[in-house]
Structure formats: C-alpha cells, structure tokens
Amino acid sequence: MLGYIIRRILAVIPVMTIVAIFVFLLLRLTPGDPAAIIAGDMATPAQLERIRTSLGLSDPLHVQFVTWVGLLLKGELGTSLISNTPVTQMIGQRIWPTFNIAVLTIVLSVLIAVPMGVLAAWRHRTWVDYAVMAFSVLGFSIPVFVIGYLFIQAFAIELRWFPVQGYAAPSEGFGKFLARAILPCLTLATIYVALIARMTRASMLEVLGEDYIRTARAKGVKETVVLFRHALRNAAVPIMTIIGTGFALLIGGVVVTESVFNIPGIGRLTVDAILARDYPVIQGMILLTSGLYVFINLVIDLSYTFFDPRIRY
Amino acid sequence: MKFKTRSFDAAPSVLEIEDLTVQLAGNRTAAPVLDKVSLKIRQGETVCLVGESGSGKSVTSLSVMGLLPKGALEATGGRIGLEGRNLLELGPQAMREMRAQKISMIFQEPMTALNPVMRVGDQIGEVLDTHTRLPAREKRARVLDIMNQVHLPDVERIHRSYPHQLSGGQRQRIMIAMALILEPQLLIADEPTTALDVTTQKQILGLIAELQEKHGTAVLFITHDMGVVAEIADTVHVMKLGRIVEHAPVEDLLRRPREDYTKQLLQSVPSLTPRPARPEPQGGAVLSVSGLQKTYGAHGVFARREATRAANDVSFSIPRGRTLGIVGESGSGKSTVARCIMRLIDPTEGDIRVADREIARLSRHALRPYRKHIQIVFQDPFRSLNPRWTIGRSLIEGPLNIGADRKAALKRAAELLTLVGLPDDAVNRYPHQFSGGQRQRVAIARAIAMEPDVLVADEAVSALDVSVQAQVLDLLDELQKKLGIAILFITHDLRVAAQICDEVVVMQHGHVVEHDTAANVLANPQHAYTRALIEAAPGRLWDFANFRELKSA
Numbered sequence: 001m002l003g004y005i006i007r008r009i010l011a012v013i014p015v016m017t018i019v020a021i022f023v024f025l026l027l028r029l030t031p032g033d034p035a036a037i038i039a040g041d042m043a044t045p046a047q048l049e050r051i052r053t054s055l056g057l058s059d060p061l062h063v064q065f066v067t068w069v070g071l072l073l074k075g076e077l078g079t080s081l082i083s084n085t086p087v088t089q090m091i092g093q094r095i096w097p098t099f100n101i102a103v104l105t106i107v108l109s110v111l112i113a114v115p116m117g118v119l120a121a122w123r124h125r126t127w128v129d130y131a132v133m134a135f136s137v138l139g140f141s142i143p144v145f146v147i148g149y150l151f152i153q154a155f156a157i158e159l160r161w162f163p164v165q166g167y168a169a170p171s172e173g174f175g176k177f178l179a180r181a182i183l184p185c186l187t188l189a190t191i192y193v194a195l196i197a198r199m200t201r202a203s204m205l206e207v208l209g210e211d212y213i214r215t216a217r218a219k220g221v222k223e224t225v226v227l228f229r230h231a232l233r234n235a236a237v238p239i240m241t242i243i244g245t246g247f248a249l250l251i252g253g254v255v256v257t258e259s260v261f262n263i264p265g266i267g268r269l270t271v272d273a274i275l276a277r278d279y280p281v282i283q284g285m286i287l288l289t290s291g292l293y294v295f296i297n298l299v300i301d302l303s304y305t306f307f308d309p310r311i312r313y
Numbered sequence: 314m315k316f317k318t319r320s321f322d323a324a325p326s327v328l329e330i331e332d333l334t335v336q337l338a339g340n341r342t343a344a345p346v347l348d349k350v351s352l353k354i355r356q357g358e359t360v361c362l363v364g365e366s367g368s369g370k371s372v373t374s375l376s377v378m379g380l381l382p383k384g385a386l387e388a389t390g391g392r393i394g395l396e397g398r399n400l401l402e403l404g405p406q407a408m409r410e411m412r413a414q415k416i417s418m419i420f421q422e423p424m425t426a427l428n429p430v431m432r433v434g435d436q437i438g439e440v441l442d443t444h445t446r447l448p449a450r451e452k453r454a455r456v457l458d459i460m461n462q463v464h465l466p467d468v469e470r471i472h473r474s475y476p477h478q479l480s481g482g483q484r485q486r487i488m489i490a491m492a493l494i495l496e497p498q499l500l501i502a503d504e505p506t507t508a509l510d511v512t513t514q515k516q517i518l519g520l521i522a523e524l525q526e527k528h529g530t531a532v533l534f535i536t537h538d539m540g541v542v543a544e545i546a547d548t549v550h551v552m553k554l555g556r557i558v559e560h561a562p563v564e565d566l567l568r569r570p571r572e573d574y575t576k577q578l579l580q581s582v583p584s585l586t587p588r589p590a591r592p593e594p595q596g597g598a599v600l601s602v603s604g605l606q607k608t609y610g611a612h613g614v615f616a617r618r619e620a621t622r623a624a625n626d627v628s629f630s631i632p633r634g635r636t637l638g639i640v641g642e643s644g645s646g647k648s649t650v651a652r653c654i655m656r657l658i659d660p661t662e663g664d665i666r667v668a669d670r671e672i673a674r675l676s677r678h679a680l681r682p683y684r685k686h687i688q689i690v691f692q693d694p695f696r697s698l699n700p701r702w703t704i705g706r707s708l709i710e711g712p713l714n715i716g717a718d719r720k721a722a723l724k725r726a727a728e729l730l731t732l733v734g735l736p737d738d739a740v741n742r743y744p745h746q747f748s749g750g751q752r753q754r755v756a757i758a759r760a761i762a763m764e765p766d767v768l769v770a771d772e773a774v775s776a777l778d779v780s781v782q783a784q785v786l787d788l789l790d791e792l793q794k795k796l797g798i799a800i801l802f803i804t805h806d807l808r809v810a811a812q813i814c815d816e817v818v819v820m821q822h823g824h825v826v827e828h829d830t831a832a833n834v835l836a837n838p839q840h841a842y843t844r845a846l847i848e849a850a851p852g853r854l855w856d857f858a859n860f861r862e863l864k865s866a
Contacts, residue, residue: 212429215491218378220411233430234429234430310477
C-alpha cells in the first residue's frame with residue numbers, strides 16, 4: 001500500500017513536467033512577439049523592451065525554460081503584468097472562497113443525491129424513481145445562471161432569507177459565511193445532485209440484484225440496513241469517482257456562479273487574467289488546477305481500497 | 314447403496330405447504346408458476362425437491378422465505394404453515410423475525426452469496442445483531458462457536474477474513490454457520506453444493522447431515538442432482554412445470570418410480586459405467602500436446618510472489634474421430650490447458666501440434682489460418698453468444714473471417730442449424746429466443762461452421778439439465794461420427810466423462826496424475842486422487858437408469 005502511494009506520487013513528476021512544458025510554451029509559441037501580445041496595441045518600443053527583459057525573452061528558449069523552472073521550484077510564479085503583485089499572492093487570496101464553496105457544494109450534493117439515488121433504486125419503476133429521474137434531467141438541462149438568478153429572486157429578494165450577493169470567509173463567523181454561501185452552493189449543487197443521484201441509482205440497481213443482498217434479506221436484516229450497509233458500500237466505487245471529478249471541476253473555479261453571486265474566487269481571477277492577457281497569472285492557474293486534478297485523482301484511487309477490500313495495489 | 318430409511322411418522326411436522334399457488338404479478342391469466350404445491354417436512358427430516366430448471370423448485374423455497382421478487386411474482390393461494398401460523402399472512406416485520414430464527418436458507422453460489430466488502434465474522438455476527446441483544450464478548454463467542462461447529466480451520470483468522478480470501482467450500486461453511494447460528498427449525502438449502510467440487514460437495518453434505526442430527530433441524534434440500542438425492546434424502550418430491558408430480562420415500566422413488574416424468578429424469582442421469590470401447594482409430598493424431606506448461610506471475614520488476622504453475626508438463630494426443638476427456642476439480646489446470654491449446658492464452662513452454670503444424674509459438678498473425686482447425690464451445694450458453702447479434706451473424710462470422718462468400722456462408726449456416734437439430738429459420742432470430750440447450754446447440758454449430766479438426770468442449774454441458782445434457786452429448790457423438798472430428802472434452806463430472814470419452818486424463822494441481830482409457834480410469838483407478846474423485850461422486854453405487862443397485866463389475 002505504502003509502495004503504491006510512493007509510486008503514484010512519483011508518477012506525478014512526468015505528468016507535471018509535461019504540464020510545465022506546455023505552460024511554458026503557451027506564451028513562447030503564440031504567433032507573433034509575446035511582448036507585443038502582452039503589452040497590447042498601444043505599447044511604445046520602450047515598454048516592449050522592458051517586458052522582454054522582465055520575462056527574459058531575449059535569451060535562447062532552453063535557457064528561458066531552465067530559469068523559469070528554477071523559479072517555479074522556488075514557488076515563484078512571477079508577477080502579474082496588470083497589478084504588479086506576485087501571482088502566488090493573487091491566487092492565495094482567491095483560492096479560499098473557491099475552495100470553501102466547492103467543499104460545501106460537494107457535501108450538500110452528496111447529502112442530497114446519495115439518499116435520492118438509493119431511494120430511486122429501491123423503489124425502482126415507481127413514482128419515486130421517476131421523480132428522481134425527472135429531477136435529474138432538469139438539473140442537467142437548466143443553465144447555472146438561470147438557477148442562480150431564480151434562487152436570488154426567490155430566496156434573497158422575495159423571501160429575504162439570504163443576502164443577494166457577496167462572500168464572507170468562515171473566519172468572519174460561520175453563520176455569516178453560510179448565509180452568503182448557501183445560495184451559490186445550492187446553485188452549483190443542482191447539476192452535481194443530478195449527476196450523483198443518477199450514478200448512485202444505476203450503481204445501486206446493479207448491486208441490489210446481487211446474491212448477497214438476497215442473503216442479507218434471508219438473515220432477516222431490515223431494509224434500511226440492507227440498503228445502506230450491504231448495498232451502498234458495494235455501489236460506492238463509481239459514485240466516488242463522480243464525486244471526485246465533480247470536486248476537481250469545482251476547485252478549478254466556477255466562473256458563472258462566481259459572477260452571478262459576486263464571489264472573489266479563482267474562476268473570475270482566471271477569466272479576468274485571460275481577458276487582460278495577464279500571462280503569468282494564466283500560467284499559475286493552469287499549473288495549480290492540473291496539480292489539484294492529479295492530487296484529487298490519487299485521493300479517489302486510494303479511497304477505493306477503503307470501500308472494497310478486494311482492491312489492493 | 315444404503316438409503317435412509319428412518320420413519321418420521323411420529324415426529325412433529327415443521328413446515329406444511331398446502332396448495333401453494335404463485336403467479337406472475339399482475340397477470341392472473343398466464344399459467345401459474347407454482348400450481349397447488351403441497352409438501353410437509355417433519356422435525357429432523359430431509360426432504361429433497363428435484364426437478365429441472367424452471368420447474369419451480371427455487372420459487373417454492375423463496376415463497377417459504379417470503380423473498381419472492383417484488384413486483385414479479387406473488388403468492389395468490391394456499392398456505393405455508395409453520396408453528397400454526399400462515400407465513401403468507403405475516404407482515405414484513407413479522408416475516409423478518411421468522412428468518413434466521415425459525416427458517417434459514419443457504420444458496421447455490423457461495424462465491425456471490427456473501428457480501429464481498431464485509432468481514433465474514435461480521436456477516437455471521439449480523440444475524441445476532443438483528444435478532445438478539447448480546448454483549449459484544451458473548452456475541453463473538455457465539456460466532457466463533459458456530460464457526461467451529463462447521464469445522465472451519467483457524468477460526469480466529471477466518472473471522473477477520475473477507476470472502477475473497479476463502480475457498481468455495483469455506484464460504485459455503487460460512488453460509489451454513491450464518492444459517493444455523495440461531496438454531497432454526499427449518500433449513501432450506503437451494504442447490505448448496507452445485508457450484509462446488511465433488512470432494513468439497515461430499516464434505517458439505519456430510520456437514521449438513523451432522524448439524525441436522527445435532528440440532529434436529531428439518532431440511533428442505535433443492536437439487537437437480539439425483540446422485541445427491543440418493544445420498545441424503547428421506548423423502549423426495551419431483552417437480553415439473555410448477556407442480557409436484559410425484560413424492561415418495563427415497564428408496565421407493567428410485568426403485569419404483571410411478572410417473573413417466575420421474576422415470577425419464579432418472580434415465581437421463583449419465584451412468585458412471587464407461588461407454589463400450591470403440592475400435593482403435595486409423596491414422597495419426599490431429600492434436601498433440603507435449604510438455605505443455607503455463608506459469609503465472611513470474612515476470613514483472615516488482616513481482617515478489619512465487620510463480621504459479623497452472624499447468625505443468627501436460628502431454629497427450631487425440632486421433633481423428635476420438636474423444637479425450639480432461640477431468641479435474643477447480644484449480645486443477647484443465648481449463649488452462651484448453652485455453653493454451655486455443656491460444657487464448659500463451660503457453661509458457663511446450664509444443665502444441667494441430668494439423669501437423671506447431672502452433673504454440675506462432676505469432677498472433679501467423680496463427681490466423683490455423684484458428685479454423687481448432688474450435689471451442691464454452692460452458693455458459695447464456696453468455697457465450699452476442700445477445701445483439703442474430704444467430705446467423707454469429708454463425709457466419711468465422712467463415713467470413715477466413716474469406717468465405719457471404720451468401721454461401723449463410724446457406725451453410727442454415728444447414729448447420731438443421732445438423733444440430735434446430736429449425737433453419739433460426740438464423741434470423743436472437744439468442745434470448747432460445748433455451749439453454751438450444752443455445753448450446755448454436756454454439757456447437759458455430760464451432761463446426763469452421764470445419765475444424767478438433768473441437769474443444771470446455772464444460773460444455775455442465776450448465777444444462779440432465780435431460781438436455783444427454784441430448785447435447787448425443788449430438789456431439791453424432792457429429793463426431795458424421796464429420797470425423799476429434800473432441801477434447803473438459804469436465805469436472807466423471808459421469809459425463811464416462812459417457813463420451815474414449816480416453817481420460819485426470820489432472821490435479823496442474824499435473825496429469827492419470828491417463829488411460831475411460832474404462833480403465835473408471836473401473837480400475839491407479840492414482841489415489843482419481844479414487845478419491847470416484848468415491849466422492851454421489852450415488853455412485855446406484856444404477857439410476859435401471860432403477861437398481863449397480864451390478865458390481
């Protein structure tokens with residue numbers, strides 16, 4: 001097991017190297033003069049020269065790469081061309097709102113979706129099942145911003161339960177955080193509830209046909225125990241995969257929801273950086289998200305061994 | 314043959330089923346699945362319910378457990394009496410309380426009947442959690458005690474094990490422990506030994522009998538195997554199409570069956586007496602294997618495990634028109650040999666000659682023209698045909714691959730279906746429209762469509778009912794006479810081997826332990842393992858087809 005974890009961590013090295021090379025080339029291989037791209041149409045030759053020197057663009061490509069990787073290993077991602085603040089600091093500020101929203105969204109989704117899926121499978125081909133499936137189709141098909149504005153209209157403007165927009169960190173008081181985070185999280189959760197409920201239902205349907213479920217019933221075990229102790233754990237592996245991928249997507253930033261609810265997360269940071277051609281920030285974001293994906297995948301793979309003792313690496 | 318002859322007239326009855334009728338849910342007009350089934354089991358008695366697949370044996374047992382699939386089947390009439398109560402009238406809660414306390418059930422497939430992600434000790438303990446309030450220490454003691462009673466070795470270790478760490482026999486012992494821990498009055502055993510090797514089967518049957526004796530349990534034993542019936546039954550009920558057609562004490566039934574159906578069932582039990590020897594064949598071998606070896610797990614940089622030898626120094630040859638059987642239990646390496654010969658897996662060492670060509674080391678590409686010389690029929694006819702392809706498409710795929718003309722291949726497919734005893738319009742139908750026996754005929758037709766020299770039958774009749782089994786064996790024999798094909802017949806069933814094989818190879822742990830004519834192997838086994846196999850064959854002293862003791866040779 002330990003050997004497996006070590007091997008998996010070692011496998012991160014080639015993956016991240018490829019990502020780093022890609023990120024590096026992203027700027028250098030764009031057609032035209034990178035400095036001109038960065039500086040925009042109105043730049044003077046002096047400004048261009050300053051950008052070239054600050055990015056080391058006059059050196060040969062491989063020298064640039066070594067310098068860049070060297071800085072990267074020291075944890076330096078460069079400075080933003082727009083605000084002149086270090087990229088690490090910018091991301092550091094914006095990651096927490098995104099992370100907190102992502103965690104709350106996934107927790108809410110799992111709490112709602114898994115029981116829904118279990119119920120739908122247990123009551124297969126009854127109205128309960130059809131209702132869950134119908135909700136699931138709706139959750140997939142309504143665009144996020146529509147749900148977001150509907151929630152704001154209903155719960156913030158009409159009912160005045162929650163503030164319309166904004167974000168507060170949990171450190172400012174968990175109630176305050178929750179009041180502002182609940183609507184964006186529910187908005188984001190709709191699609192994940194739909195996805196996870198569907199996956200749970202499918203996986204449970206398969207497991208409920210297994211012989212050991214009949215054995216459990218033959219022991220006189222209660223239905224709830226049959227469903228949650230015997231069936232759900234056996235159905236867990238595909239559900240975990242969906243939850244993990246969902247979480248990774250959420251961490252990558254959710255632009256629309258952050259815009260609708262005015263949350264200072266990394267989704268908007270990325271979009272702003274792209275629009276402003278703030279290359280150091282874009283590079284930092286790509287490195288961060290790919291690193292997170294690799295890490296989350298490792299955690300999901302390890303979680304399988306917890307659910308199924310037959311899986312040994 | 315010594316039958317059980319105990320009388321139970323004085324014993325109190327445990328289960329009384331009267332006129333039980335089960336129908337398809339929501340379809341009262343269709344023929345009932347169970348039609349007025351009545352049977353009675355007394356304390357300490359073993360009642361066997363025999364019949365072919367679809368006769369309603371399992372539905373009867375599931376009705377008693379209250380485990381009929383919801384929305385598919387429902388009991389619409391009759392009574393299931395236990396302790397003066399009608400189980401059909403109990404609510405879900407009351408029915409749950411009956412299970413494991415009054416009635417328990419063990420199932421056919423110990424491989425799948427246990428929850429793979431729960432430790433087996435916890436699975437047994439769950440019965441106590443559900444029905445009793447015991448302190449943890451006492452609970453554990455009870456679980457270990459019942460595990461000892463079912464003769465599991467090293468119970469402390471097995472208590473912590475997961476099902477996949479145990480053998481089939483051990484898992485079935487866990488199932489029995491789980492069923493009997495609360496000492497129910499009735500144990501329902503639904504084909505509990507069908508998936509096990511004969512030697513393991515013998516132990517499990519012995520164990521059930523021992524525990525039954527000890528606790529006075531009544532046993533309802535469901536089986537399709539007349540050999541098992543002869544060994545364990547007090548009373549036998551024969552089922553056909555949802556009805557009980559005949560019931561009698563075991564000896565009466567086997568000596569003097571009254572109903573035609575019972576007679577037919579008994580007559581199709583393959584005899585352990587080998588077929589008469591056929592004249593020695595002319596000409597050389599069409600398949601010869603020498604020094605075949607298959608080793609698993611020896612390579613890989615990180616591999617620290619010792620290599621497993623699945624087959625070791627296996628040699629034999631088959632002449633044209635003859636049948637050679639490979640007999641052995643699970644893990645003996647018989648299927649490994651078949652797969653190596655088919656080159657579905659690559660042998661580690663040794664030669665395989667087909668049609669005078671060494672094929673063991675040919676590349677995938679170079680092998681292609683030789684594939685047609687050797688074809689295989691698999692065990693499970695329900696999974697070996699593509700469900701989305703018509704029979705015709707399955708039949709012509711092979712010939713088309715070797716360049717046959719489509720029209721000619723389709724015409725030939727229709728002829729082949731007639732040859733295997735199916736209507737020629739079956740080409741346009743799909744596998745699900747056929748029964749297991751018919752599908753196995755299709756699988757055979759698919760194999761011979763390639764006009765092979767050798768047909769490998771890997772447990773090809775093991776999943777079939779005895780009467781269908783007899784028909785498929787006859788078909789193979791007939792095809793062999795017509796086409797002169799050589800057959801390599803892989804089986805775990807000595808009775809089947811005796812019926813079809815000229816020669817028998819007995820394998821154990823990857824080695825050939827005995828190789829002789831079928832007559833010699835069965836009548837005069839040399840190796841201790843062969844003798845053990847023969848002795849474990851249930852009902853081996855009874856001549857089922859002639860309703861009498863076997864005349865000792």
